[in-house]
Amino acid sequence: MAVRLATVHTRAQLGLAAPAVAVEVHLAGGIPAFNIVGLVETAVRESRERVRAAIQQAGVEWPNRKITVNLAPADLPKAGSRFDLAIAVGVLAAAGVVPPARLDGHEFYGELAFSGELRSVRGLLPALLAARSAGRIGIIPALGAAEASLLGPGASRLASRLGDVLQHLTGAAELPPPPDGSPPSPGAAVIAEDLADVRGQSIARRALEIAAAGGHHLLLVGPPGTGKTMLARRLPGLLPPLAADEALEAAAVRSLLGMPLDLGARPFRAPHHTASAPALVGGGGSPRPGEVSLAHRGVLFLDELPEFARPVLEALREPLSTGCVSIARAGRTLEFPAAFQLVGAMNPCPCGYAGDSQQACTCPPEQARRYRQRVSGPLLDRVDLVIPVTRAGLAATPGEASAPVRARVAAARSRQLGRCGAANARLEGVRLRQHAGLGGAARSVLDQAVERFALSARAADSVQRVSRTIADLVGSDDVAPAHVAEAISLRLPRA
Secondary structure (H helix, E strand, C coil): CCCEEEEEEEECCECCECCEEEEEEEEECCCCEEEEECCECHHHHCHHHHHHHHHHHCCCCCCCCEEEEEEECCCCCECCCCCHHHHHHHHHHHCCCCCHHHHCCEEECCEECCCCEEECCCCHHHHHHHHHHCCCEEEEEHHHHHHHHHHCCCCEEEECEHHHHHHHHHCCCCCCCCCCCCCCCCCCCCCCCCHHHCECCHHHHHHHHHHHHHCCCEEEECCCCCCHHHHHHCCCCCCCCCCHHHHHHHHHHHHHCCCCCCCCCCCEECCCCCCCHHHHHCECCCCECCHHHHCCCCEEEECCHHHCCHHHHHCCHHHHHHCEEEEEECCEEEEEECCCEEEEEECCCCCCCCCCCCCCCCCCHHHHHHHHCCCCHHHHHCCCEEEECCHHHCCCCECCCHHHHHHHHHHHHHHHHHHHCCCHHHCCHHHHHHHCCCCHHHHHHHHHHHHHHCCCHHHHHHHHHHHHHHHHHCCCCCCCHHHHHHHHHCECCCC
């Protein structure tokens, strides 16, 4: 038997990226063996036994040759069982069972059982997105139909067993496409928790509307039982529905962790205050996305903000500014998206009643000051709105419902996207001056606030962004002094 070669296309998983991998299979004479090379970890090496058993269960005789499989490029780490199907197809093609020409235009993903059944793997959606960009069709396990359906029926084919793939590649039978399950169209999101449930708190409600309209980060400060958590949980219902590309971005992160995709609404994540830094921003030995990435295009709610460990909160500073997380490991750096909207909630002191009109605070002043200082100034500088939530703001009658507020928010966000292609909260530097510039009177109001409250340059830019959002909510082309004054009133100076 002559030496045979075959090349099959698949992809590795490197953060949210899906770098291309060529599975090169070489059959030669000599003592029968089966070796896999190419910087592979244990789960990939163990695929030898799964591939051998699955091919035999498919009714094909195992080639009694020296088989060498190279996963190229050799310097790219390969982990997991996602390469099983590609290796099996490569062996079959090198043995002459599958015509090599039928491999063109396909990529293969999936874990093989000894019985030949295909099991789904994590990270299918990022791989299929990359395959579609490369002009190839993914052959995937039928159990991954939910992810594949988001890209439409033309991006992939579904198989339940290795035998089904073999019939497809030999022309005996065609594999079915996934059902069409494209992301929901704008307007399809359902308001799960309505703002009408919140009684009173007009200032906090106004801040919530401004935060939703401009994508601004928000901190709610007040005693227990004043509605801070209720307000935070109603922010997703005020945000504009996810666009199709945003829904795919959010779903791709969840795909890496094998979680349900849940495209009906914007993500809302509320980790406990005992969460570690890797749990919040991502990391670990095999880096995984954290809560900030799971909240991508949605809301990250941190209740009891000062109770989080100081290093955990400080790790938020980079993603708050950049919208992504970079995790460095020896020889590689991974990036995960983290364009989330932060909502924090905290008590004004350890007992929770500083400044309360009904219950006296029992904390010594120095203890209350240390408690507030657990949230650092640099982190607070990145929060655009800092709002007091008091018992005096409570009322017996319900306020405005979420639907009309969301309509105003959508109109304001549409103005922003039409003007500069991004939410106001993302404006920095030249773009901030260009799209949210202040006239003479409005600039004078801001300059006075900077001097009186000792605002940093970042805090001053924050006030300018919020002012632009307030103007957008009323449909004004120019930022008026009143808009700046309201933005300043919604940002308390640090204690």
